Amino acid sequence: MDLFAFRHPGVDRAEPERGDPAVLDRRWQDARVLVLNEKGEACRHLGDDILYPAARVSLRRPEAATYLGHHEQQAYFALPLDLAGFTPAETVSVRTAAVDWPAWQASLFAQAKALLHWQSQAKYCGRCGGFTDLKNGGYSAACGACGLIVYPQTHPATIMCVSDGEHLLLGRQAAWPEKRWSLLAGFVEPGESPEQTALREVWEESGVRGERTRYVASQPWPMPMALMLGYDVYAPMQPIQISDELQAARWLSRAELRALIDAGELQLPDTLSISRYLIERWLEAGPGIRDFWHTKP
Numbered sequence: 045m046d047l048f049a050f051r052h053p054g055v056d057r058a059e060p061e062r063g064d065p066a067v068l069d070r071r072w073q074d075a076r077v078l079v080l081n082e083k084g085e086a087c088r089h090l091g092d093d094i095l096y097p098a099a100r101v102s103l104r105r106p107e108a109a110t111y112l113g114h115h116e117q118q119a120y121f122a123l124p125l126d127l128a129g130f131t132p133a134e135t136v137s138v139r140t141a142a143v144d145w146p147a148w149q150a151s152l153f154a155q156a157k158a159l160l161h162w163q164s165q166a167k168y169c170g171r172c173g174g175f176t177d178l179k180n181g182g183y184s185a186a187c188g189a190c191g192l193i194v195y196p197q198t199h200p201a202t203i204m205c206v207s208d209g210e211h212l213l214l215g216r217q218a219a220w221p222e223k224r225w226s227l228l229a230g231f232v233e234p235g236e237s238p239e240q241t242a243l244r245e246v247w248e249e250s251g252v253r254g255e256r257t258r259y260v261a262s263q264p265w266p267m268p269m270a271l272m273l274g275y276d277v278y279a280p281m282q283p284i285q286i287s288d289e290l291q292a293a294r295w296l297s298r299a300e301l302r303a304l305i306d307a308g309e310l311q312l313p314d315t316l317s318i319s320r321y322l323i324e325r326w327l328e329a330g331p332g333i334r335d336f337w338h339t340k341p
C-alpha cells in the first residue's frame with residue numbers, strides 16, 4: 045500500500061461520457077462491474093473475478109448502472125447487488141480492499157462505495173418528496189415531479205496533528221477498541237473553512253487553543269462518504285479539558301509515545317488511514333515537520 049489508502053487517482057472518470065447514453069451502452073458491452081451490497085461490500089460471484097463481466101449481468105445496460113470510468117481501455121461500472129441478481133460467494137470490505145487490492149482498484153472501490161451510498165440517500169426529492177431518477181451515469185439524480193437535480197455529496201472533515209513540536213495531542217473515544225488512540229477530528233460545518241474547523245474542533249473536544257494550522261494531505265474516506273483533510277496544528281502544551289465526545293486525551297512526547305506502543309499499551313489507528321500517516325510523520329520528525337512548529341510565521 046501507498047502512504048495511506050485511496051491515494052491513487054483510480055480510473056479515468058471520463059466525465060464527458062456520462063451524459064451520452066449511446067456511449068455508455070457501448071461501454072457496457074465489454075465492461076466489468078463492481079457489485080456492492082447494502083453494507084457497501086464488494087460481492088464476488090462464484091468462480092468469477094470480483095470485477096464481474098457486465099454482459100453476464102445483462103446484455104443491455106441497466107438504467108441504474110453507475111459509470112465509474114475506464115482504465116487501460118477497460119470500462120468499469122458499479123451496481124447494487126439486488127440488480128446484479130446473484131448470490132455472493134464472498135464479500136470484501138473496502139478496508140480489506142485498501143490493503144489487499146492494487147491501489148487503483150481500491151480507489152475504484154472507494155469511488156463506487158461513496159457514490160452508491162449517496163444514491164441510496166437520494167431516492168426521494170429533498171424538496172417535494174417525489175421519486176428521483178439517476179442521470180449522468182449515476183452522477184446526478186433528477187426529481188420526476190418538480191425537476192430538482194441533485195449531485196453526489198462529499199462530507200469534508202478535518203483531522204489534526206496537534207503539537208507544540210515536542211508533544212502530540214492524542215485522544216480516544218469510548219467506542220474505540222481498547223488501547224486505541226488517535227488524532228482529533230471533526231466535520232466541517234456550513235460557512236466554515238477547514239482551517240477554522242481544525243482549530244474549533246480541537247478547542248471543543250480538548251479545550252486546547254491552537255494558534256496556527258498547515259494543510260498536509262487529504263484522503264477520501266468512503267465510510268460512508270467523507271473526505272479527510274489532514275492538518276498540522278501548532279498549540280502550546282496546555283491543560284486538557286475533554287468534551288463528552290472523548291473518553292480521554294493526553295499530551296505525549298515522542299519517547300513516551302514510542303514506549304507505550306512498544307509496551308503494547310497504546311495502539312495507533314490502522315495503517316490505511318491518514319491519521320496513522322500523520323502520527324508517524326510527526327514521530328519521524330523529518331525536515332518540514334520541525335520548521336512548522338518551531339518557526340513563527
Ligand SMILES: [Zn+2]
Pocket residue numbers: 169170171172173174187188189190191192
Ligand atoms: Zn421534487
